[in-house]
Structures are given as C-alpha cells and as structure tokens.
Amino acid sequence: MSDHPHRLAHEDAPWLKAVVLTVVAAFLVLVLLLPMAVVFVEALRKGLDPALEAIRTPDAQAAIKLTLITAAITVPFNAVFGVCAAWAVAKHRFPGKALLITLIDLPFSVSPVVAGLIYVLIFGAQGWFGEWLLDHDIKIIFALPGIVLATIFVTFPFVARELIPLMQEQGVDEEEAAVSMGASGLRTFWSVTAPNIRWGLLYGVLLCNARAMGEFGAVSVVSGHIRGLTNTMPLHIEILYNEYDFVGAFSVAALLCLLAVVTLVLKTLLEIAQPPSRRVGH
Amino acid sequence: MTISIRSVAKTFGRFPALNHVSLEIADGELLALLGPSGSGKTTLLRAIAGLEFPNEGQIFFGDQDMTYASAAARRVGFVFQQYALFRHMSVAKNIAFGLDVRKGRAKPSKAEIAAKVDELLGLVELSDLGKRYPNQLSGGQRQRVALARALAVDPSVLLLDEPFGALDATVRKSLRKEVRRIHDATGVTTIFVTHDQEEALELADRVAILKDGKIQQVGTPRQVHDEPADAFVAGFVGEANRIEGTVAAGRFSAGEVTIAAPDRPDGPAIAFVRPHQFVKGGAIPLAVRRATHQGPLVRIEGETASGLWLEAAFSRDQANGAGPGDAINLGIERAHIFSA
Numbered sequence: 001m002s003d004h005p006h007r008l009a010h011e012d013a014p015w016l017k018a019v020v021l022t023v024v025a026a027f028l029v030l031v032l033l034l035p036m037a038v039v040f041v042e043a044l045r046k047g048l049d050p051a052l053e054a055i056r057t058p059d060a061q062a063a064i065k066l067t068l069i070t071a072a073i074t075v076p077f078n079a080v081f082g083v084c085a086a087w088a089v090a091k092h093r094f095p096g097k098a099l100l101i102t103l104i105d106l107p108f109s110v111s112p113v114v115a116g117l118i119y120v121l122i123f124g125a126q127g128w129f130g131e132w133l134l135d136h137d138i139k140i141i142f143a144l145p146g147i148v149l150a151t152i153f154v155t156f157p158f159v160a161r162e163l164i165p166l167m168q169e170q171g172v173d174e175e176e177a178a179v180s181m182g183a184s185g186l187r188t189f190w191s192v193t194a195p196n197i198r199w200g201l202l203y204g205v206l207l208c209n210a211r212a213m214g215e216f217g218a219v220s221v222v223s224g225h226i227r228g229l230t231n232t233m234p235l236h237i238e239i240l241y242n243e244y245d246f247v248g249a250f251s252v253a254a255l256l257c258l259l260a261v262v263t264l265v266l267k268t269l270l271e272i273a274q275p276p277s278r279r280v281g282h
Numbered sequence: 283m284t285i286s287i288r289s290v291a292k293t294f295g296r297f298p299a300l301n302h303v304s305l306e307i308a309d310g311e312l313l314a315l316l317g318p319s320g321s322g323k324t325t326l327l328r329a330i331a332g333l334e335f336p337n338e339g340q341i342f343f344g345d346q347d348m349t350y351a352s353a354a355a356r357r358v359g360f361v362f363q364q365y366a367l368f369r370h371m372s373v374a375k376n377i378a379f380g381l382d383v384r385k386g387r388a389k390p391s392k393a394e395i396a397a398k399v400d401e402l403l404g405l406v407e408l409s410d411l412g413k414r415y416p417n418q419l420s421g422g423q424r425q426r427v428a429l430a431r432a433l434a435v436d437p438s439v440l441l442l443d444e445p446f447g448a449l450d451a452t453v454r455k456s457l458r459k460e461v462r463r464i465h466d467a468t469g470v471t472t473i474f475v476t477h478d479q480e481e482a483l484e485l486a487d488r489v490a491i492l493k494d495g496k497i498q499q500v501g502t503p504r505q506v507h508d509e510p511a512d513a514f515v516a517g518f519v520g521e522a523n524r525i526e527g528t529v530a531a532g533r534f535s536a537g538e539v540t541i542a543a544p545d546r547p548d549g550p551a552i553a554f555v556r557p558h559q560f561v562k563g564g565a566i567p568l569a570v571r572r573a574t575h576q577g578p579l580v581r582i583e584g585e586t587a588s589g590l591w592l593e594a595a596f597s598r599d600q601a602n603g604a605g606p607g608d609a610i611n612l613g614i615e616r617a618h619i620f621s622a
Contacts, residue, residue, distance in 0.1 A: 173366035176333055181380035181435055182354035191383070195370040 039257055042250035054240075054248035055255055062228040063236035063252070069144070070219075070232060071212040074151045079205050082159025087193065089160075090167030091175065101164075107156045115153045116221025119146055142224030147232065150218035155208045162204030163197055170196055202270055210263045214256060283343055283438040283471050284309045285330065290339030292325055292495075299325040301495035302339065307439075307473060312465050314482035315475045317492035318518070323475045324443055326492070330473065331358045331441050343438060359432030359470075361442040365424045367416040373427050374399050374412035380435035402430040405464060422453040426460070433468065440465075442474035446481065458485050479519050483507065491515050513552050513620040522554040523592050526622065534619050537588030538566045543619045550622040555614055557581065557595035562602075564613020568592060573605045582610070 043051045121127050123140040140146045178188040216234040223230040233256050240249035285307040292300040299322045307313050315323040328334035332353035340349045377399045403409045406426035446454040465472050476482050482489045483503040490500045499511035510516035527536025529551045534543040568584040580601035583593045
C-alpha cells in the first residue's frame with residue numbers, strides 16, 4: 001500500500017507509547033525493583049555467611065517453621081472454602097447471595113489490625129470466651145490457633161475472588177449437560193467443574209499462599225511476639241530491625257522475598273503451560 | 283416413548299413461565315415447540331428434561347409419572363443451545379460421558395463404549411474427529427458432537443434447545459436435514475425448541491405454538507399454517523398482511539378491502555391475508571410501490587387509496603411485468619379473520 005507505518009487503528013502514536021512505557025517502567029523500578037534489590041543488598045552487606053547465620057539462629061528457624069505451618073493450614077482451608085463459595089455464588093441462585101459476596105470481600109476492606117483485634121476481643125483473656133478458654137486450658141490468642149485464624153481471615157477472599165468470575169463466565173451448561181446424562185452431583189463436580197477451574201484454582205492458591213506467608217498486621221495483634229514460639233517471619237523481621245540487627249532483619253526478609261519470587265515464577269510458568277482450551281475459550 | 287404433559291405450571295419468582303400447559307407427544311414423533319422469546323418454550327423443554335421442576339401439573343413418560351424424577355432417571359438426551367460440550371474432554375470422551383458415568387452392572391465395558399462412540403461418530407459423519415477437542419471444531423461440527431453425545435445413552439426422548447440458533451444459514455439448513463435423517467434412522471421421540479417458524483414447519487411432524495406460557499395451537503405444519511387457531515398463530519406462522527377492520531353483518535371491511543366473514547360476530551376484527559392468497563383482477567385498486575423478484579415469484583408491495591399497505595406474491599406470468607408506478611387490481615381468494 002503506502003509507506004505509512006503499519007499501525008492498528010486502536011494503537012496510539014509511537015511517541016505516546018514510548019512515554020507511557022517509560023513512565024510505567026520507571027515507576028516499577030522505583031517502587032518495586034529498587035526496594036527488592038535493597039533487601040538483598042542489605043542482607044549480603046557483610047557477605048553471605050552472616051546472612052545465612054541470621055537465618056540459622058533458633059529464633060529465625062522457629063519463625064520460618066511457624067510461617068510454613070500457618071500457610072500449610074491456611075491455604076488448604078481457604079482453597080476448599082473458596083471453591084465452595086465460588087461454586088455457590090457462580091452456579092446457584094439463592095436468597096442472600098449478594099450478602100455472601102460482600103462477606104467474601106470483607107477481609108479486603110477491613111484493616112488487618114482490626115481483624116486481629118476482633119479475635120483478641122473474642123478469644124483473648126478479657127474477651128467473650130476468655131474465661132471459658134482459660135478454664136479449659138485452651139490457648140488461642142498468643143498461640144498458633146490465633147495466628148492461623150487471623151491469617152485465614154486475611155487470606156479468605158483470594159481463591160473465591162479468582163474463581164467467581166471464571167465460573168460465572170463458564171455458566172452452568174456443562175454441569176446441566178452432565179446431569180442430564182445421568183452424572184451424580186459429585187461426579188459432575190469432579191469430571192466437569194473441577195477440570196474447568198483447575199488453573200484458576202492454582203492461581204488463587206498461589207496468591208493466597210504468598211499472602212499467608214507475608215501477613216503482618218493481623219498476626220502481629222494476636223501473636224504476642226514470643227520469640228521462638230509465636231513469631232512468624234514478618235514479625236521476626238520487625239523485631240530484628242528494631243534491635244538494629246539490620247543484616248539479620250534483611251536476611252530473613254530476603255528469604256521471605258525469595259518465597260514470594262518462587263510463587264510468582266511458579267505462577268508465570270503455569271500461565272505459559274496452560275493448555276489452549278482455556279486461553280482461547282470455547 | 284409417549285410423553286404426556288398435564289396442566290404443567292411453572293413460575294420464576296412472580297413471572298409465570300408456563301401457564302397450565304397440556305400436550306401429548308406420540309412415540310417416535312418429531313415435535314417443534316415454536317414461540318417468540320419469553321413464551322415458555324425452553325422452560326417446557328427443561329421441565330421435560332428434569333432440569334427444571336414444575337410448580338403444578340404432571341409429566342408422564344409412557345405411564346410413569348416423571349414430574350419430579352431426576353434428569354438421570356428420565357434418560358433423556360439434551361442438546362444445548364451453546365452445545366455445552368465438555369471443553370477439557372476429547373470428542374470421543376464427550377460422547378462416551380453418559381455411558382462412563384454409569385455405575386456397576388449398568389456400565390458397559392470399555393470395548394462396548396468405544397464401539398458405541400464409533401457408531402455415533404459415524405452417524406453424525408465425524409468418524410475421523412474423535413481425538414479432537416471441542417475448540418478445534420467448527421460450530422456445525424460441535425453441534426453434531428452434541429447430538430451424538432445426547433444419543434449415546436439411547437435416550438427415551440431427544441430434546442433440543444434452539445439447536446441451530448448459533449449457526450450460519452447454510453450450516454443450519456444442512457443440519458436440519460441431518461436431524462431429520464437421524465430422527466428417522468433412530469426413531470427416537472424428539473422435541474425441539476425454536477423461534478424460527480420456517481425451521482419448525484420444515485422439520486417437525488407437528489408444531490406446538492406457545493405464547494406467554496400457553497399453548498395456542500398444536501397441529502401439523504399444514505394445519506398451523508392453513509388453519510390458524512387464533513390471530514397470534516395467523517400472524518406468527520407464515521407471512522401475512524395484517525389488516526385491522528370491522529365485521530358487520532357477516533362482512534369484514536377495512537378501506538377498500540371487503541371479505542366475506544359469515545361466522546364472525548360483529549365488531550372490530552383483524553384479517554390475515556397471506557401474500558399468495560391475493561389474485562389479480564379483483565376490486566382492490568393498488569398503486570404498486572415495489573416489485574422484487576424471488577426466483578419464480580414476484581412480490582408486489584403497494585398502497586391502496588385509503589392507505590392500506592399490502593404485499594402480494596404472484597408467479598411471473600401473473601405479475602405480468604407490473605412494477606413501481608403501475609396500478610393493478612387485487613382480489614382476495616382466502617383470508618383468516620379473527621375478532622380483535
């Protein structure tokens with residue numbers, strides 16, 4: 001045709017594109033990459049050995065263990081809950097559906113500190129069930145159950161929020177087809193619904209996991225900061241930092257960052273590995 | 283399987299979708315549920331399938347009351363408007379699904395299932411595509427897979443919801459013939475929903491016409507076209523000029539148009555005249571505005587002096603070259619007149 005540059009109708013002028021991309025890149029470097037880099041640089045300021053040493057201290061080891069245990073309990077719980085909630089919301093009509101959707105979003109809109117306080121008010125020594133719990137020698141606040149409860153609260157919406165739009169878009173046709181051919185409810189779920197949502201579910205689980213390991217506010221309120229007992233990694237980092245142990249603080253922070261990076265790399269790999277059936281739609 | 287629908291009513295919230303519908307479908311019959319959107323035709327089909335349960339009334343399969351039986355117990359084959367193929371399963375797996383989910387003794391052996399799948403792929407002429415996935419097929423091919431999948435369970439009744447709605451005109455025509463061929467080959471009682479009257483008239487043994495959750499008329503394609511039961515059917519099935527006028531002393535009149543209406547009560551009325559029911563050389567002078575050639579027919583549209591817009595269809599011989607600006611005289615051979 002002519003020697004005009006080939007450009008699609010919806011595309012902007014090249015200079016505009018360049019400016020926008022530069023702004024975005026600069027912003028990402030300044031706000032995300034630079035701080036991340038600082039974490040690693042500060043951790044390795046005195047070399048690799050002090051950094052590894054900081055992670056090997058018994059308190060750090062206890063914090064890592066507690067974080068992993070918390071995630072190991074929280075993530076499966078919220079995965080199951082998320083699938084149930086998304087399934088109910090996306091595939092069924094029932095009274096109170098709007099309320100359920102609002103409740104699912106609640107943890108996103110409430111400050112994590114408030115979430116932690118709620119649990120202290122309910123289960124703490126001066127709380128509603130405090131006396132009864134004391135009498136029966138059950139520790140929730142300042143112990144693992146409290147930390148898990150607070151983390152579950154905060155990471156509640158990730159899986160459900162990931163699945164609801166996906167399941168709504170897929171509709172109920174395939175499920176109805178399965179039922180019309182004689183499949184039981186359970187069989188329909190495993191043969192039809194689950195395979196259709198597996199990528200979205202994995203995605204939601206990874207995000208949920210990342211947040212479960214990184215949660216600070218809510219856990220901080222319920223944990224009690226008992227070293228070697230109720231400190232998760234984020235809390236341990238704060239303590240080290242407040243004690244001017246910068247290498248220690250940044251070393252544990254670097255480990256937490258690495259966990260997050262691994263999660264994101266996994267997520268990206270999953271996206272690439274996705275079969276065409278979901279990308280193209282049907 | 284004979285299907286008997288007895289005074290079935292269904293409401294969604296306060297919206298009545300089915301208003302005491304009764305209908306008998308004979309064994310081996312191919313029946314169309316025809317109606318505009320919102321007429322309840324899909325709801326009726328889904329109630330027969332067990333995907334929707336009526337508030338009142340009964341649905342019998344043979345002499346068994348299936349009103350509240352599960353979809354599984356009814357053994358129906360259901361073809362969805364958007365196919366609803368399982369996107370993560372191959373074509374062969376899709377077709378085998380209804381047999382795969384059976385339990386215990388009812389479940390055929392793997393070899394039997396494979397043989398059935400092959401047979402059905404052959405029936406819908408997709409023998410080489412068993413290993414493909416739904417998103418690798420064209421719309422017409424997907425519809426054939428959906429059909430094969432529905433037939434895999436040897437259904438007592440095959441139900442199709444707007445089966446050709448999402449296809450382009452050519453594919454639609456060939457698939458229509460396909461459905462007729464498969465119906466004749468299997469002999470399975472078949473009910474399909476459509477809003478396309480041409481489709482219903484061409485394909486079905488009988489047509490049930492629904493409006494506002496009620497059946498207006500049930501009959502052969504010829505009956506619903508030639509002997510419409512009411513004004514809605516007359517206007518909905520086939521093309522017709524709708525002329526509003528009055529009946530007085532056994533005659534319908536509106537402007538220049540007068541038609542004998544011996545058995546109609548006096549009062550406002552509507553006459554339906556199909557384009558081919560006009561003859562040339564009558565008492566209605568028409569100023570021709572448009573003449574379009576459609577194969578052997580010429581469609582002539584024009585206006586009378588009193589402002590009635592009429593459309594007539596003639597053979598080329600009869601039309602005799604009439605075109606815009608000409609004046610011709612029309613007579614009415616037949617009409618359907620209903621009190622308004």
